[in-house]
Amino acid sequence: SVAPGLPAAVDVEHEWIGVLEVAVTAGACRIIAADGVHRHVTVQIYREGDVEPRGAQEVMIESVVEHAAELGHTSAAHGRRLNSGGGSAVHHGVEKRLEFHIGDSPGKLYLNFVSDCPSGLPVMASFVPLGVVGDGQQWVALILLIAVLLTILTEVIHRTLAAFVGAAGVLFVLAMEHRLPSVMTIIAWMDHGTLALLWGMMIIVALLARTGVFEWCAVRVFERSGGSMWKLYAMLMVFDAVLSAFLDNVTTILLLGPVVISLCAAIRISPKPMLMSLALFGNIGGTATMIGDPPNIIIGNAFSEQITFLDFLVILGPIVVIMMPFALVFCRWYFGAEYFGQTIDADMDVLKKQYPIREPKLLIRAGSVLGACLFMFFLHPITHLDPAYAACFGATLLLVMCDHHDFEYAIGKVEWDSLLFFAGLFVFTEGLAELGLLREIASAMISFIKVFPADARQVAAIVILQVIGSGASAFVDNIPFTATMIPVLRQVSETVDGISLEALIWALALGADLGGMGTLIGASDNVVMAGLAEEAGHHISFMEFFKIGWPLMCIVTSLACLYLVILQSAGAFE
Helix, strand or coil, rough: CCCCCCCCEEEECCCCCCEEEEEEEEEEEECCCCCCCCCCEEEEEEECCCCCEEEEEEEEECECCCCHHHHHHHHHHHHHHHHHHCCCCCCCEEEEEEEEECCCCCCEEEEEEEEECCEEEEEEEEEEEEHHHHHHHHHHHHEEEHHHHHHHCCCCHHHHHHHHHHHHHHHHHHHHHHCCCCCHHHHHHHHHHHHHHHHHHHHHHHHHHCCHHHHHHHHHHHHCCCCHHHHHHHHHHHHHHHHHHCCCCHHHHHHHHHHHHHHHHHHCCHHHHHHHHHHHHHHHHHHCCCCCCCHHHHHHCCCCCCCHHHHHHHHHHHHHHHHHHHHHHHHHHHHHHHHHHCCCCCCHHHHHCCCCCCCCCHHHHHHHHHHHHHHHHHHHHCCCCHHHHHHHHHHHHHHCCCHHHHHHHHHCCCCCCHHHHHHHHHHHHHHHHHHHHHHHHHHHHHHHHHHCHHHHHHHHHHHHHHHHHHHHHHCCHHHHHHHHHHHHHHHHHHCCCCCCCCHHHHHHHHHHHHHHHCCCCCHHHHHHHHHHHHCCCCCCHHHHHHHHHHHHHHHHHHHHHHHHHHHHHHCCCC
């Protein structure tokens, strides 16, 4: 326990060199009355014989108002639990990892903990020697990231293998730093919600596809377009964006992808332009609601006290509507008159006879299960049931109702390489975060924001966060990036004057969601789309997607920046 004004010294017996990571968990500072003062615990590190500390870093702590009669009792109780090894004393506090450069010469280490809290402050600390590798771990992480991206870009090896090699690389570096995570931790790094949702929807969609319903829908959509390629394209993209807002863009691409592939096969054109566009417009549409894109779900849960489900629709919905015409115009220009100018001539009677419903009974079973799953997705804001559970329960129920031929067909149609790619990518990006690469980006962002005058910091923070968020999310999957940035937002709003937390929340949501459009690995629905195309015999390369995704990302991100700046100027985030 750190007493008011008195340093608490810790003798670290080990003779470590290089970089030492100190994980600090500080309890809440208990005060009699709220005074608006930010309090800290300062960690200082010494070598034996040092007069001045080799490093000192501050950790902001929370303040909790208590009655004077209870203050001494609770502080003493917290101290006793802390000294006896109990963790509950700091359960409601803050956790932060600090890194100290302790030199290349061994010798005893001493740590001092100093607090400006007027009451006793419970503090726990653990130490991990990172050794000489720790001095350049962020650079090692950056090199690994570039190497994996280049491997995926050049397609020297399959992207799934590239993700596994990258994951093995970061784990090897962590092992050299004496902090190799346990197998359970590595498994926890994988986003089980995303993986389970993908698996469940792949099963349901595979059995639906066997009924012929996607080809049947494709023929009806084509009939409504009147043979106009542009009208057909615009109808599909608008429908994709709307559906992505109220389901999620991964589910939407799993539903619409097979329809587009069947449609393009029926009218004998390449499905790649429409498939890539489905992924891009799914990212745009999914931005509008809390359940439309995985980063929004993470943000909504983390800041549930500041924003609601309706806030996402009210704040982000209008900018999505504004983006849609710009995106459609860009895609029309990109694919050109040669693609959209063609008139599709096909005999509708022949197409209807060629693509009927093949298995009506299976369609009833699979359609009922899909409808129930979609209904549960819509009820998510009320029931708070993870969509992954609904998808897995639905898939399991459907498999039970089918015979063994349908079971084997569905299991065979699951895109296991895509699921494995996601698993490897999640471990790789979480490993990059452990190596401090994302923390370094966040620290640089905070330093850059502080350069601006106080009255201009809010606008600067909005623009910087969206630019960094979109750029980073394009190359590092936006799910772990969003999770890493959430504590950074809290820190920026608490430590930098003139910053509104709500504005930062919306800037992060727009940056992470729209940044996923930039590359093939930026968002989950991009990868799923590439897997569907590959299965249908149409390979979409990293560069092929990058050429359309990156410029469109820059366009919509610019619109989003301007939109939030206008809202800020109008006082929406005061």
